[in-house]
Amino acid sequence: MSKKVEWTNIARASLDYYCSTIEKESPSSANKVKKEIIQTSKKLAKNPYLYQLDEYYPNNNGSIRRFFRWSYRVVYQVREDKIVVLQVYHTSVNPSKDID
Numbered sequence: 109m110s111k112k113v114e115w116t117n118i119a120r121a122s123l124d125y126y127c128s129t130i131e132k133e134s135p136s137s138a139n140k141v142k143k144e145i146i147q148t149s150k151k152l153a154k155n156p157y158l159y160q161l162d163e164y165y166p167n168n169n170g171s172i173r174r175f176f177r178w179s180y181r182v183v184y185q186v187r188e189d190k191i192v193v194l195q196v197y198h199t200s201v202n203p204s205k206d207i208d
Contacts, residue, residue: 122196164183
């Protein structure tokens with residue numbers, strides 16, 4: 109059974125920010141990055157446990173996972189009724205600073 113994939117406002121804003129930065133140098137690359145990340149997130153609906161646990165979240169019960177595309181780390185949570193994309197980080201950023 110497929111689950112719905114949703115994005116938090118923070119995750120959408122992060123993806124938009126990174127893509128707008130890329131767009132200054134290469135609009136086609138920005139489009140490619142955004143499209144690939146969104147398509148990969150949609151695939152989570154059928155196989156949410158495909159990617160590894162996210163090591164930056166303390167007390168992760170196995171529901172918070174991540175995947176990489178180019179220099180971006182996409183963090184998502186598998187919930188009972190849906191999958192939620194929580195955040196998009198550039199791999200040069202230490203995400204533990206954002207996690208409570």
